Amino acid sequence: MIITRDKLGALVFFIFSVCYGYYATQIPLYPGEEYEPFTSQSMPKLYALTSIIISSLALLLSVIEDIKNKASQQHDQEAFDKAGWLKIAALIGLMLFYGATLEPLGFIVSTTLFLIIGYLVMGERSPKTIFLASLPVVVVFWAIMTQALGIYLSSGSIWS
Amino acid sequence: MSEGILLGLETALSMQNLMFVIFGCFVGTFIGMLPGLGPITAIALMIPITYGIDPSSGMILMAGVYYGAIFGGSTSSILINAPGVAGTVATSFDGYPLACKGQAGKALALAAYASFSGGTIAAIFLLIAAPALSKVSLSFQSPDYFALLVLGLTAVAAFSSKGNFLKSLMMTLFGLMLSTVGTDQASGIERFTFGQIDLLDGISFLLIAMSMFALSEALLSIVGKNDTNNGATPSSNMGSLKLTKQEIKQVAPTVGRSSILGFFVGVLPGAGATIASFLAYGLERNLASAKEKLKFGKGSLRGLAAPETANNAACSGSFVPLLTLGIPGSGTTAVMLGALMAYGIQPGPRLFIDNPEVFWSVIVSMYVGNIVLLFINLPLIPYIARSLNLPKQLLTVLILFFSLIGVYLVSFNAFDIFMMAGFAIIAIGLRLLNFSMSPLILGFILGGMLENNLRRSMSLYDGELTFLWDRPITLTIMCIAALVLLMPLISTLKGNKQQAQPAVAES
Numbered sequence: 001m002i003i004t005r006d007k008l009g010a011l012v013f014f015i016f017s018v019c020y021g022y023y024a025t026q027i028p029l030y031p032g033e034e035y036e037p038f039t040s041q042s043m044p045k046l047y048a049l050t051s052i053i054i055s056s057l058a059l060l061l062s063v064i065e066d067i068k069n070k071a072s073q074q075h076d077q078e079a080f081d082k083a084g085w086l087k088i089a090a091l092i093g094l095m096l097f098y099g100a101t102l103e104p105l106g107f108i109v110s111t112t113l114f115l116i117i118g119y120l121v122m123g124e125r126s127p128k129t130i131f132l133a134s135l136p137v138v139v140v141f142w143a144i145m146t147q148a149l150g151i152y153l154s155s156g157s158i159w160s
Numbered sequence: 161m162s163e164g165i166l167l168g169l170e171t172a173l174s175m176q177n178l179m180f181v182i183f184g185c186f187v188g189t190f191i192g193m194l195p196g197l198g199p200i201t202a203i204a205l206m207i208p209i210t211y212g213i214d215p216s217s218g219m220i221l222m223a224g225v226y227y228g229a230i231f232g233g234s235t236s237s238i239l240i241n242a243p244g245v246a247g248t249v250a251t252s253f254d255g256y257p258l259a260c261k262g263q264a265g266k267a268l269a270l271a272a273y274a275s276f277s278g279g280t281i282a283a284i285f286l287l288i289a290a291p292a293l294s295k296v297s298l299s300f301q302s303p304d305y306f307a308l309l310v311l312g313l314t315a316v317a318a319f320s321s322k323g324n325f326l327k328s329l330m331m332t333l334f335g336l337m338l339s340t341v342g343t344d345q346a347s348g349i350e351r352f353t354f355g356q357i358d359l360l361d362g363i364s365f366l367l368i369a370m371s372m373f374a375l376s377e378a379l380l381s382i383v384g385k386n387d388t389n390n391g392a393t394p395s396s397n398m399g400s401l402k403l404t405k406q407e408i409k410q411v412a413p414t415v416g417r418s419s420i421l422g423f424f425v426g427v428l429p430g431a432g433a434t435i436a437s438f439l440a441y442g443l444e445r446n447l448a449s450a451k452e453k454l455k456f457g458k459g460s461l462r463g464l465a466a467p468e469t470a471n472n473a474a475c476s477g478s479f480v481p482l483l484t485l486g487i488p489g490s491g492t493t494a495v496m497l498g499a500l501m502a503y504g505i506q507p508g509p510r511l512f513i514d515n516p517e518v519f520w521s522v523i524v525s526m527y528v529g530n531i532v533l534l535f536i537n538l539p540l541i542p543y544i545a546r547s548l549n550l551p552k553q554l555l556t557v558l559i560l561f562f563s564l565i566g567v568y569l570v571s572f573n574a575f576d577i578f579m580m581a582g583f584a585i586i587a588i589g590l591r592l593l594n595f596s597m598s599p600l601i602l603g604f605i606l607g608g609m610l611e612n613n614l615r616r617s618m619s620l621y622d623g624e625l626t627f628l629w630d631r632p633i634t635l636t637i638m639c640i641a642a643l644v645l646l647m648p649l650i651s652t653l654k655g656n657k658q659q660a661q662p663a664v665a666e667s
Contacts, residue, residue, distance in 0.1 A: 006327075009593035013330050020337055020352075027351050037623025040344040040351060043611045047340070051333040058326040084383035088588070091379060091560060092581050098564060099577030111561065118557030122382075133554050141565075151212075151569060 004066065010058035017055055021048030090121045106156025111138045164291070168520025171216050172528055180213075180221040181525055185532045188228020193236045194555070197381075199229035199247075199492045200601070201374040205559075207366055207499050208566040215503045216518045220525040222496050223479075227279065227529045228537070230433060230471055234271045235541060238464075239264060247433030247474075250441040250467035257459035265399040270461060271468045272538045273403070274415055278469035279530040281419035282426070282476035287523055289427075290512075293484040297509040300485075302616040303627040307637035309610045312487045314645045315428065316599050325648040328599045331590070335603025336610070338363060345608070346615060358575040365498035367567050368604055371580040372597050374563040376587035378556050401538070411465040414444055422470030426477020432490035433471040433478075440470030476526055482507055483519055487606070491598030494605045501605075 024044035033039050094117055101110040115134040124130055145151045171177060184206070191202040202225045210218030233248035238255035251271065258267035300308070313336075317328035341352045342362025353359040418440040425436035444466040445456050456463045478490045486508030488494035500507050505515055512519050567576050587597065621627040629635045 005593050009327065009330075009590075009595060012593075013334070017333075023352060028349060030347070030349075033347075038615050038618045040347050040349040043614070044337070044340050044351065047333055047337050051330065051337070054326060054329050054333065058330065061326070081383045087382050088379045091382075091557075092585060095375075095560065095564060095581040095584070096578060099574045099581070102568065102574050102577065111565070115557055115561060118560065119553060122553030122556055124551065124553045129551075129554070133558075137558075145569070152572075 004062060006062040007059065007066070010055050010062055014052065014055035014059060017048055017051040021045065021052065024048050087121055087123075091118065094118055094121065103154045104156060104158050106159060107153040108138055108142055109156060111141075164516060164520045165287070165524065167516055168522075168524035171517050171521035172220060172524040177217050177220050177521070177525070178528065180217050181224040181528050182532050182536060184221045184224025185228040185231075185529060185537055188225035188230075189232035189235070189533075189537055190228075191225075192229030192232025194232075197377055197559070198233070198373070199226050200369065200495055200598075201377055202226075202229040203492060203495050203499075204366065204369040204374055205562055205566060207369075207495075207502075208569045210499060211502070211570060215500065215505055215515065216521040218499065218503065219496070219518055219522045222499060223522055223525050224529045224532070226475055226492060226496075227275075227472065227526075227533055230475060231272070231275055231533050231537065234275070234468055234471075235268060238267045238271060247437055247471040248467070249434070250437040251464065251471075253441065253457055253467075254460050254463035257457070258461075258464065261459055263399045263459070265401040266403060267464060268541055269401040269403060269538065270407075270411065270464055272534055274411070274418075274465040274468035275472040276530045276534045277415045278419045278422055278472035279476055279533075280527060281416070282423040282473035283523065283526040283530070285420075285423045286476050286480060286526070289480055290483050290519075290523065293480065294509045294512040297485050300509065300633070301631070302613045302620060303631055303634040304637065306610065306613040306617050307628075307634045307641065308485060308487055309606050309613065311637050311641040311644065312481070313599075313603060313606060313610075314641050316490075316602050318644050318648050324594065324596070327595050331595050331597070331599040332603040335600040335605075336607045338368065338600075339604050339607025340611075345612070358573060358579075363579070364567070364571065364576070365495075365601075365605055366502075366570060367576055367580055368583065369495050369498065369601055370563045370567050371583035372587040372600060374559060375580060375584040376591060376597075378559040378563070379584060380588060380591060381552070382556060407461055411461050414462045414465045415469045417443065417447075418466045418469035419473045422473025423477040425470070426474030426490075427480045432492075433474040436470040436474035436477075437467035440466040472530075479522065479526075483511060483522065484509060486511070486609075488602060491601050494598075494602045498605050 021044075024041055024047075027041045027044065029039055029041065094114060097117075098110060098114045101113070104110075105113075112134050115138065116130055119130050119133065142153060146153055172181070187206070188199070188202050191197050191205065192199060203222050206222055206225050210221055213221070230247055234251045234255065237248045237252035238259050241252050241256040255267045255271065258264065313332050314329075317332050318325060339362070341359055343350055343353075343360050350360065421440050421443060422433075422436040425439060426432060441463060444462050445453060448456065448460075448462065452460070452462070475492075478488070478493045481487045482493045482497060486497070486506060488497045497507055500518075505511065505518060564577050564580060567580060568574070590597070590600075617627040618624075621630070627634065628638055
């Protein structure tokens with residue numbers, strides 16, 4: 001059996017709903033609350049039940065669809081853009097790096113690093129462009145935020 | 161009502177708010193023009209700014225960005241056949257062929273006039289409909305609200321993505337589930353926090369909106385999943401911006417029809433600009449004479465005016481349920497609802513009474529926004545279009561930065577940045593599996609309201625479910641919701657039958 005996108009989506013959602021439903025039963029209740037008609041568990045349980053039903057239905061329908069269209073089975077294979085996906089992965093890693101360094105290194109240093117590495121990942125090679133689109137942007141943004149709007153931005157815990 | 165309009169005029173026409181409308185329209189046009197980035201991203205990027213200003217200015221700014229983004233989407237549809245927004249896909253059908261013929265200027269001007277007329281006519285409807293509906297909805301009780309929320313959520317799932325009803329329902333439920341994370345408002349019990357202190361307050365809607373829309377759209381544009389741009393660059397030759405009298409005469413009835421159609425489609429929960437523009441395009445094509453019909457898709461002025469008018473009219477229409485019932489009709493208005501709630505303002509029938517300045521200034525700012533688009537944006541379009549040539553490698557990174565810092569500036573918690581990266585990955589996965597994001601954001605925002613209203617209704621009726629049919633209004637709304645839920649199923653079955661019939665005939 002070929003895993004189509006529809007089937008995969010429904011399956012993932014089904015598993016997610018079951019896990020969610022399990023954790024919904026683990027939500028603590030106050031003593032005696034189990035006799036109340038509506039508790040903190042009610043809504044999550046309702047959502048879990050509904051989504052288990054809907055995802056099973058979607059799974060079933062996509063399997064039926066598959067059997068029906070067996071003759072004209074078409075893979076939705078698209079050209080895999082490896083370089084593009086690597087860039088996306090690198091940018092997500094860069095976001096995590098930004099989250100980890102924003103407070104220790106301070107806004108200006110970590111944002112400048114984020115932008116420079118980001119431009120390099122995206123394939124920008126001209127040093128002039130990279131410089132002009134990073135440090136000046138960060139400094140202007142910092143000045144507007146801290147000086148004009150009075151919003152505090154971390155100055156870096158490792159420097160102080 | 162006249163007092164209200166005066167109050168709205170006073171608020172919307174203050175120097176500061178005028179600047180916000182102009183700024184909003186510009187920024188919206190710019191972001192809307194970038195292929196792959198829609199009005200939701202544009203508005204989400206504005207939210208951190210609006211936290212620093214008062215609610216009515218914030219709403220005015222966001223409304224300006226909304227129209228701007230739709231107009232910007234039309235511009236890129238016409239110039240490079242790359243609709244930045246789903247609502248302007250129909251615009252490219254006839255807009256791009258016109259641009260190819262060297263009449264880009266005319267097409268843009270017509271798009272601007274049509275948007276202006278659509279927006280203005282719909283704003284008049286809104287002016288009449290909103291206060292009237294507000295008064296009616298004052299008599300609504302918790303069970304009615306619960307029913308309305310159920311209707312809104314099912315309608316969004318039914319209308320939002322064509323033929324993918326179950327997927328949209330799954331996304332709505334996913335949004336509802338995400339909304340249960342954090343401390344339960346009524347009992348104070350922690351739910352799904354897994355011992356994380358950062359999750360006690362729940363997940364902020366801004367974080368969800370930014371990561372699910374802005375981040376994932378910007379990242380996916382790298383691999384071209386979001387990009388219909390076929391490599392065309394905006395031509396420098398715009399042609400004349402003028403329309404002849406005869407041409408105006410030709411499109412005037414179209415504009416009238418499409419405004420009305422667009423407004424009413426916009427009012428329906430879940431429908432919005434995309435469906436309105438396609439419906440209007442289809443209607444015009446059906447109404448056109450056989451000779452005229454041949455021109456559709458090859459640069460027909462009527463074919464361009466219809467979707468342009470309807471999508472702007474639908475934008476105004478979608479404010480009706482938001483302002484009067486507090487129930488957003490689209491993903492975009494859902495984001496606005498989230499922003500209003502962050503101000504501590506509860507949109508709904510009380511908005512009209514408690515915060516009249518917000519209510520009226522939004523309505524009045526719609527006229528102002530439309531005028532700004534027509535008189536300021538139009539002449540500047542050739543220059544704004546050049547910014548489409550801004551290198552993508554810089555733009556993507558800057559969008560990522562503004563999204564991350566936008567969320568961080570509200571919470572000042574670096575944990576949010578990690579969470580955004582996580583949600584961006586989830587959103588990319590969901591988009592690859594052909595799930596649409598609008599139902600998710602709507603479910604997420606309405607989740608809390610849905611739970612509160614159900615809880616209140618249950619305690620009003622001693623834990624019985626009789627509240628569902630005890631009041632005629634509740635019953636009626638629940639029936640409509642059931643119908644909306646069953647409609648896609650019926651049409652699927654019908655489709656199967658129709659498919660089966662020719663097969664039988666052939667055999």
